[in-house]
Amino acid sequence: MTRPLRIAYGRIFHEANAYSPVLTTSADFERMHWIGGAELDRASTLGGTELKSFMPHAELTGFRQACRLAGGVTAVPLESSLAVPSGPLTRESFEEILARLLDRLEAAMPVDGVYLALHGSMQVAGLAEAPEAMILRRVRAILGDAAKLAVSYDLHANLSAGLVDPVDVLVAYRTNPHWDLAPTGFRAGRRLVRALRGEIAPVHAWRKLPMVLGGGTTIDFLSPMRGFFRSMRRLERRPGAVSASLFMVHPYTSAEKLGWATHVSTDGDRALAERLADELAERAWALKDVPPPDMRTPSEAIREVRSSAWRRLGPVTFVDVDDVVGAGAPGGNTHVLAALAAEAPDLVAFVPLHDPAAVDATWAAPLGARRRLVLTGTPGYGMPGVTVEATVSARATTDFGRAVRLDVGKLRVVVTDRSPLPIHPSFWSALGLAARDADVIVQKNFFHYRLFYATTSFRHLPVVSDGATSLVRVKERARAAFGERPAWAAGAPSTP
Numbered sequence: 001m002t003r004p005l006r007i008a009y010g011r012i013f014h015e016a017n018a019y020s021p022v023l024t025t026s027a028d029f030e031r032m033h034w035i036g037g038a039e040l041d042r043a044s045t046l047g048g049t050e051l052k053s054f055m056p057h058a059e060l061t062g063f064r065q066a067c068r069l070a071g072g073v074t075a076v077p078l079e080s081s082l083a084v085p086s087g088p089l090t091r092e093s094f095e096e097i098l099a100r101l102l103d104r105l106e107a108a109m110p111v112d113g114v115y116l117a118l119h120g121s122m123q124v125a126g127l128a129e130a131p132e133a134m135i136l137r138r139v140r141a142i143l144g145d146a147a148k149l150a151v152s153y154d155l156h157a158n159l160s161a162g163l164v165d166p167v168d169v170l171v172a173y174r175t176n177p178h179w180d181l182a183p184t185g186f187r188a189g190r191r192l193v194r195a196l197r198g199e200i201a202p203v204h205a206w207r208k209l210p211m212v213l214g215g216g217t218t219i220d221f222l223s224p225m226r227g228f229f230r231s232m233r234r235l236e237r238r239p240g241a242v243s244a245s246l247f248m249v250h251p252y253t254s255a256e257k258l259g260w261a262t263h264v265s266t267d268g269d270r271a272l273a274e275r276l277a278d279e280l281a282e283r284a285w286a287l288k289d290v291p292p293p294d295m296r297t298p299s300e301a302i303r304e305v306r307s308s309a310w311r312r313l314g315p316v317t318f319v320d321v322d323d324v325v326g327a328g329a330p331g332g333n334t335h336v337l338a339a340l341a342a343e344a345p346d347l348v349a350f351v352p353l354h355d356p357a358a359v360d361a362t363w364a365a366p367l368g369a370r371r372r373l374v375l376t377g378t379p380g381y382g383m384p385g386v387t388v389e390a391t392v393s394a395r396a397t398t399d400f401g402r403a404v405r406l407d408v409g410k411l412r413v414v415v416t417d418r419s420p421l422p423i424h425p426s427f428w429s430a431l432g433l434a435a436r437d438a439d440v441i442v443q444k445n446f447f448h449y450r451l452f453y454a455t456t457s458f459r460h461l462p463v464v465s466d467g468a469t470s471l472v473r474v475k476e477r478a479r480a481a482f483g484e485r486p487a488w489a490a491g492a493p494s495t496p
């Protein structure tokens, strides 16, 4: 039996939306998740709650289980921090979060290895390189070359050399929406322990692809991704293979070379890794022309509701695909609201809107008061103002800060202090509204909401609105980064 291993673990996790005007700060992490030391140690056990109000067992609990089952491992907690997707992190907050993790690591030394749960699509205002690359470089500087470093990424990571080169073990989620956080941490932990014990010697190969899909075509259990993930698992079971991962990238960043990537690691066989990475990349590349779902303009969607039999069965959902809060948009896009106000006085429409100025202007008003307002949405978002004569009808303090319901004819606008996510119908009932009564409900989310509206809304229309999660903007940027005829498209795949 070898001597016990000492492995430190932690997390810095954020998905940035470069098109959002709302910068992320330490306070957003504090509100959501930021723990360390003994508290993290407790939270990442099977009896603990790792990510409160989000997921009881995530990567670090999975990692701890791998250590426990391997035996002979002392797991040393560092820091774990996570904020919901939003605009880039301020430089000051990033330095603070990183410094706290590095301080813990210095104090934990010497260690044989480190495991970090990272996202891979962070952005920091004023920092040109990927923040994860800086995290890994600074961690490596403390560790030295002898210790091993394992990292798990979100499958929306934008892979680059700085995210791969300093790492010995690299794995990623395989579900979208993501539910396999704990299994991912488990795989990272198991491979790290095996590598530290000399049972495997992982070598990597990866490929970058100038492609971006979106608009709901990347759900892992639906076509076309279902077949891909299945074949990836088969590939991973081949003799000599250690892991295979696909990165579908978070498209709403200003990072350089935005695009999908495949990554394969094998047990010491570089040629095999190169071959399998190519094979996986070919398979991913074959999906590049999968069309996004048929998008509507707000006016087209309104016309479709009027002529649709679905409306009689329940509200039709407008998925505001260009203002998806779960993908970091601020939720204060007024384009859909403007169309409903101007063109649909006959429809009962529920609209969430991030508009702190409107909240300020109406929070103290008596219920029933009439107010003339110009709704402009998120400050700095550049949205057109929508002038309304509104009745202040209800108010509540919610998960999204203060919320005020404004009635404009049949229109029901709920303005909030922070980015609204009406994933659950309780968003509306908190303000005296029943989801069932609406003809139209506007959602700021691609998929999760469907679980809670499964018996309420049966028709879902993707609506474009030129906001922070616009795929049109992304495609223009990707074209600019890779050029019109990228090397890969010309049939010459190469190591990035």
Ligand SMILES: [Zn+2]
Pocket (backbone or CB within 6 Å): 154, 155, 156, 178
């Ligand atoms: Zn993701």
